[in-house]
Amino acid sequence: MRRRRWALALLSALTLVTATAGPAPAAAPITTALYTADPAALVVGDTLYLYTGHDEAAPGGTNFVMRDWHVFSSTDTAGWTDHGARLSLANFPWAGADAWAGEVEQRNGKYYWYVSVNGNGPGWMNIGVAVGDSPLGPFTDAKGGPLISDATPNSSPLNIDPTVFTDDDGQAYIYWGSYYGLRAAKLKPDMINLDGPVVTPAGVSNFWEAPWMFKRNGVYYLAYAANDSGCSNPGYACVRYATASNPLGPWTHRGVVLDQVSSTTNHPAIIEFNGEWYMVYHNAAAPGGGDFRRSVTVDRLYWNADGTMRKVVQTQGQGGGQPPAGTNHAGTATVSTSYVSPWETLGAVNDGFVPASSADRSHGAYGNWDRQGTQWIEYRWPSAKDIGRVATYWFDDDQGIDLPASCRVQYWNGSAYVDVPGQSACGVAAHTYNVTTFTPVSTTRLRLNITSRTGHSTGVLEWMALQGM
Numbered sequence: 001m002r003r004r005r006w007a008l009a010l011l012s013a014l015t016l017v018t019a020t021a022g023p024a025p026a027a028a029p030i031t032t033a034l035y036t037a038d039p040a041a042l043v044v045g046d047t048l049y050l051y052t053g054h055d056e057a058a059p060g061g062t063n064f065v066m067r068d069w070h071v072f073s074s075t076d077t078a079g080w081t082d083h084g085a086r087l088s089l090a091n092f093p094w095a096g097a098d099a100w101a102g103e104v105e106q107r108n109g110k111y112y113w114y115v116s117v118n119g120n121g122p123g124w125m126n127i128g129v130a131v132g133d134s135p136l137g138p139f140t141d142a143k144g145g146p147l148i149s150d151a152t153p154n155s156s157p158l159n160i161d162p163t164v165f166t167d168d169d170g171q172a173y174i175y176w177g178s179y180y181g182l183r184a185a186k187l188k189p190d191m192i193n194l195d196g197p198v199v200t201p202a203g204v205s206n207f208w209e210a211p212w213m214f215k216r217n218g219v220y221y222l223a224y225a226a227n228d229s230g231c232s233n234p235g236y237a238c239v240r241y242a243t244a245s246n247p248l249g250p251w252t253h254r255g256v257v258l259d260q261v262s263s264t265t266n267h268p269a270i271i272e273f274n275g276e277w278y279m280v281y282h283n284a285a286a287p288g289g290g291d292f293r294r295s296v297t298v299d300r301l302y303w304n305a306d307g308t309m310r311k312v313v314q315t316q317g318q319g320g321g322q323p324p325a326g327t328n329h330a331g332t333a334t335v336s337t338s339y340v341s342p343w344e345t346l347g348a349v350n351d352g353f354v355p356a357s358s359a360d361r362s363h364g365a366y367g368n369w370d371r372q373g374t375q376w377i378e379y380r381w382p383s384a385k386d387i388g389r390v391a392t393y394w395f396d397d398d399q400g401i402d403l404p405a406s407c408r409v410q411y412w413n414g415s416a417y418v419d420v421p422g423q424s425a426c427g428v429a430a431h432t433y434n435v436t437t438f439t440p441v442s443t444t445r446l447r448l449n450i451t452s453r454t455g456h457s458t459g460v461l462e463w464m465a466l467q468g469m
């Protein structure tokens, strides 16, 4: 029930942004053998370790089912070894459910794994800590009870998503929280007790959850999931970041480093490995994936000379960026629209081109700048087609054309345009084919109604009309 409350709170709490960074090498989920989420990253020697949650929700599940955490390793970020579930709820006898996000910190030859768990005591989520002698453990409960709970003075409205950072002077800090409640505290040298009061860091704009703390060139960086209307669609989250000259702030917001992803939740880990920087995060892109069946993926992160981060290009963001399988009737259709800018190319929407990103206008793009509100594009065939799915790849030039606020699919029923029956959500994610399914219709005309965000126009790079289911 409480998990449902969390999911509903996220869905109700959360709007947008765009991608600008240069090309990055293709990435894939670190595994498709299981669903993974909430990554944390740690470099030990020549190896990059990823500590992940493990999504076990059934297909179509509407809640998190998470019981253990896995460790993955790689020496090149291309191939990953799954070392299995190295920590589970069973390691915390005082907890019984919800193996949510965690992070591992190394100290004095030991490895401290801070995790979010649902304790059996009062309140909901707690932060526990396990310890092991190697990056792979074995790990055991280090305290016999929560490090942070609802009973901790000034704790977060939801005590989850710990990130631990040790400064050059040896002082360690823990940051955590959700429901807009970021918190921070010093850790004692034993790493399993708070040292002093819990503080509420100032200046971290639109914090929602999933903080990730690191330092570069003497500057402290705090990346976190945000869900404000300036960066993600309702129900989704982007990753913003702030910088400070002191580990406890005050912080200065610097912008968005990762757009929303194909899962509603977003969760960053940013790390330097072998001289390159990476953004590790999760999405719903693996086969059979979803909001509760997520997959960890890795993309390159690039810096500007002034110490700001460029927005990460999601190379495996949304279904791998590949068109869905099936017979596509778009190519044989005649396309029309309510409006196309004179310099744009309506014919781009059904030329079968696979865009590299939502900014890829190399084969032309349909755009309706400077119109706002609802515009449409339409396919017509000389004879009826059986259509049960559409896939839309949105155009976003990071200027006047933006991802839409919403969309709807309609068909011609012989006398009027009406909504296709039983249509699933009309996705508005960037860099992907947003698939909408519906009860198949036999029709000679199909229409995509596109409603813009305030102040923006919309565009489409490719619109597929797929046979049957």
Ligand code: FUB
Pocket (backbone or CB within 6 Å): 037, 038, 053, 064, 100, 101, 116, 160, 161, 209, 210, 265, 266, 267
């Ligand atoms: O995986 C469960 C929760 O979803 C995490 O703790 C949050 O960061 C979000 O990713």
